[in-house]
Amino acid sequence: MASNKRMKGVSVTLPVYTYNFATPLTGKKANDSDHTHKWTVGFKGFHGDLSFCIKKVVFRLHDTYANPVRTIEEPPFELHETGWGEFEVLVKVYFHPSANEKAAQLYHHIRLHPYQDDPSGGPWPKDKPVTCFLYDELVFNEPTEVFYQILADNNVAGSSGLPLRKYTGKDYALPPFSVQMEQEELDRLEKAQREVNQQILQLRQRKLALEQEKIN
C-alpha cells in the first residue's frame, strides 16, 4: 500500500509544547469543595492548531479524579478542571491514521503555585494566572509518504514555526519559546562545556605530572 511506504532517511521534527494555566479559586466554589485552584492543561504546536496531523489528545489525570481519562478530539486540545494539588498529567497524542504511528506520550506537571517572584518585582498578584510551558519536539523518523505530504503541506518540514524573539508581552497564554531562547540555551551549554573541558584539561595535566613523578 502506498500509504505504508516510509521515506528512508527522512526525519521531520514537529515542535510542540504542553501548557497549563492556573488561577486560585475565590468565592463560594472554593468553600464548597477543597479545590483551591482552577486550572487548564493543554497541548499546542506552532503550526496552527495541528488538527492536520493530530487526531486526538488524551489527558490522563490523577486517579483521584473521576474518569481520569479525558479525550479531546478537536482543537484546542485543552482541558479545564479544578483541583488542589499539583500532579503529572500523561498527555497521549494520537496521530492521523495515515501516519501509521503509535501515540506519543508526554508528561506535564501541573503548576498551581507561583514559585518565582513576579517579573515586575514583589509577590505574585492574586489574579494573575500561573503559567507553565514545557517545550518538546515530536520527531517523526521515516514517516509514511502520505503523512510526510501532510506535514509538508502545513509547512512543518520547512520551518520550525518558532518565533524569532522571546515573547515578553502581556498575553500570558503565549509561550516564551523562540529561536532566541534556543540560542540562549545553546550558548549556556557551550559555556558550560568549555568550563568542563578546562577542568578536564587541568585534571589531565595533573595526571601526567603525577605519572612523571612516579617514573622518576
Place this chain on the structure above:
Amino acid sequence: MSGSDIRDILQLGKPSTEASNLRRLNKPAERRPDGISRELYSLIGGAPPVALVRPTYKTKFNVKKKATPWVMERFINHARSDDLELSHWIKAIHASKPEYPFAYTRKSSAVLEYTKEEYQQCLAELDNEWTKEETDYLLDLCQKYDLRFIVIADRYEYSRKSRSIEDLKDRYYSVYRALLKYRETSSNETSIQQHYGFDKAKELERKEALEVLYSRTREQMEEEEALLVEVKRIEQEEARLTRERESVMHVQPIPLTTRANSSTSPHHYMNNNNNNNNSSGSSSHAPETKKRKRLASNAAATLDDKKSLMNNRQTTEDPSLSREKLIPGVHVQSQRLPVIKPSMQTKIIKVMDEVAVGPRPVMPTAAVCHGFEQLQSSISQMFELKKVVDKMEIEHKIKKKSRK
C-alpha cells in the same frame, strides 16, 4: 639337636612339610574359579577356558599337481645394436619367442646431425666458448647416451673442461634452433620456439628454487601455512567489510536546504564543518566535508559527520541527510536523553548547576539535546578522571611519606 628342638629355642612355628606344600600348590590350580561347579570345570578343562590364539591353518602340500617346467634359454635383444646373446630362466610356455618382450623399452631419440658446411654457415659464430670439436664431441655423447643430459654431463671429458648440465643443454638446444632456422623446415616458427626454447637463466633459477624448496626447514613450512591461513581470513573479512560499507553507504541523502546557519554550535569536533557551513550552506558542502572526513576516518566517522550536520542546522527542517540508523516511528525529543546512574546523577546535576545549566534543558530541540548529552558525558568523564587523579595523588603522598 632335632629340628623341633631348634624351633622351640628360636620360637618358630610348626614346620610346614613338603607334602602339605604340594597340596597347597595343587589346590589353587584346581579350584580356581569358585563360581562354577566341579563337573563343569572338568568339562571345560580348567582355567583359562578360552585362549585367544589365531588358528594357523597350513594347507597340506599338494603333491598331486605337476611342476611347471622352467627352461634356461639363450636370447638376443633385437633392440640392441650388437649381437649380444644372454640367457635367462623362463617358463616353458613363454619360451622360444622370436621377440624379446622387453625390447620395446629401448627407444632412441633423433639426435641432431649437421654437416661441416652447415656448421660453418650458421653455427660457427653462435657461441665463442664452443669450438666445433667440442660441439661434435657433445653431439657424439648425446647420441651415445640418448640425450640423457645427466649422464652426459657426468661423462663429459673434453680437455679438462667441466660443463654443467645447463651449459650442455643450452649449447645443444641453441645449436638445434639455429640449424632448424637455417634449414627452414616445414615446421612453423612457433613449434621450434616451443620445443627447443631452452632458457639457461630460467633453468638455473628453477633448479635453485627447487633446492630452496627442498631444503626448507620445518618452521618455514609451518610459517608458510599459517600465512596462507591468515591471507584467506583477511580476504574473507575484506569481503564482509566491503559489504557492510556498501550497505551503510546505500542510503542516498536528499539535498539539504539550510538557512543561514548560526556560527555557534556546541560541536567541538566539528569546528571545521562550521566554518564550511558559514559560507553558502548548500548541499554541495555536505559531500565535501563528507569527503574530507572519509579521508581521515572510516565509514563510522562519516555517519557521525552527517549526524552532526543534521543537528547543526537551527531548526526543524532538514528532513534528511542524517544517515544514522533512523528507527522508524515517533518519539519525543526530550525522552531521548541518556539516563545517568542515580549515584552519578546528583553529582552531575550539582556540577551543571554550578555552570548555570538546569537538570533538564528548557527547550529541548535537537541541537540543544545534543549539546546537553555531550555536556553530561563530559562531566561524567571529568568525574572519572578526577577519581583516577585522586587515587594517584594518594599513592604519591604515601610514597613521599615512606621515602621520608
